[in-house]
Amino acid sequence: METRKVQEVGGGTYTVSLPKEWAESEGVAAGSTVDLHAHIDGLLVIQARDREDGPTDPVRVPVCGEDPDWVEQALRAAYAAGTDAVAFESPEGVADEQRRRIEQVARNLAGATVAEASGARIVVRTPLDPSEVSVSQSVRQLSFVALSMHRDATAALTGEGAPEPADRDRQADRLCGLVERHVERALGRLDEVDALGLTRPELFALWGTARELERVADHAERIRATVAAIDEPAGPTLCEDFADLAEAARRVVDDATTAAAGDHDVDAAREALSRRDDVRERARELDRRLLASEADGRYLRVLDRLRRTAEHGGNVAERALRTAVRRGDLAEASGFDPDEAVDAPADSPADAGG
Template sequence: MQVFTRRIQQTGKSTYIVSLPREWVAANNLKKFDQVRMIPVSTGLLITVDSEAKMSEAEIRAGRSDTPAEAARLFFSKYLEGYAKIRVTFPEYSPQTMSFLKERIRRWLVGVEIVEESSTEMLAQCLPMHDKLPVKLSIERMGSITSNMVVDAINSVVEANKSLAEEVISRDDEVDRFYHFVTRQLNAAVRDYSVLNSLQLEDPAECIAYVLVAKSIERAADHAVNICKRALHSSSGIFDADSIVDISEDVVGVFKSSLTALLGLSIKKANETMTLSERVAVKIEQLQTLPPRKKEKADSQATLLTVLGSLRRIAEYSEDIAEAAINIASRKVT
């Protein structure tokens, strides 16, 4: 990275001037009377251009051999980068791809509207929502949805309630929507300090930690879905349901504790969460190593191991969230 040095000039009694490097001005296509942003940061003064103008519109040209899923992945990548508009053009009329893309946008993305559409082109507008939905609020909502998913997933297995299992699976879309939205916000915050401030964050380094937190919550929700899928395919229910319910309550408690530590930036609470998770892991391992009962069917044993495996992973993701809380809080202490 090139470093420029300038001397401070003074004009009049109270105005100080610093010239901008010619190379930087040219690289950002700036001209006379254009505005730049000057943002005080902990290490000095940041001078930047309007990032929203630079990220105004992205264009995706779908190829004839591209599958609907491939076109959707390209669209999602541009959404996560932070573009305000995303234009998708197709070489020919492709109703299957367009329908697939619109369905994925509706299910998994926040603040996206199709504003123009023809037989070979689609334009999506991504609405700015930085000031309306700060990162911590999104994380809190993701965590609340996920913890309820885990509770209901266990109930669906214990009660052999397939309709409840299907309903829990459908909730995973909402967690995915928040995950993609948080990632988009944090990508924008890394580029633009004004977005960082609107998200109520102080340091770009926090963005990395919060992306990891959002991913951990999203993966915990995926394991709730795994439990529900097992409930849908199990024909014999689950043996020793009381033990499973007890352990699941412990895991949900650990998960909620990690979120409390993160949202409150409490190092003490985060360390308590780590200790609780270790205790839960011991309980899960003890139950996993028990030999199958004589009356227990193979299907029931497979369900038990699947549920225990997912609960263990959720506890591990909770530890990751607690660790992120410690990393963020320790920076503020120093």
């Protein structure tokens, strides 16, 4: 990093000199025109003309052998990295199983499409316009999907039916992948930050929230699988305890997501953390009861999933509080006036000692 002193010229205009090495490397000389981009996170970027982003060539991925797992891993990595296009190429031709895997994965990635397909080359493009993407809305939708999965999984546990999960697990992965993609792009592209309408700290907080919600969805899937393997249903009292605890865990996640991706409600974040602590205590008590009983040991696994669901919600709430600190919302939520605190006379040592 170099430091330059800002100077004022006639008419009240501020000027700053450009580093010579940068100017020469970008073809900028006296009389050249440059573009200035002011970004919402306080950055001012200087860009030489004729260096603006245009259509990019696909990232080339050589395909060797016939392993379909490799092409799936490469495609998911390219999507998450924020690339606009990726081309899978093989002189011997892309194998049929690899081709099917690429098409299947592309269908499950938001905005991705197979734009070109020949014997030796398959191109997947993601022509998403970031100005039409709402990261906050995607996180809220992910929360809805994850909690819906969780509600159905615990309904099966309490004998209220076992709805088919359909493709909601894939939908959760799809939404989380979309958030991750735009956060990755925002790390290297300032125009992405502006188009999304969020600062980098806000994007990072939403990415962290999405990761926690993805884990909530994973716990729901594992609860469903565990319950399906239990032959003997739980008794009425145990069913009621599990139902209440599952509902409390979901409330933690719901309140926390409201604070992190909704209206930044500090009270909702505090309530989520309080509920998280309550779930911890109730889970410990239920754990002791299960260990002392003859209930199927797999109920302990389900209990652990419920506890961890609440923990993930607590993590989201803690992120929301950190965001509130940066925004200065904590003082407003408490009604604290820092100006009054500064003006108020401090107690003398004698007064403090009684």
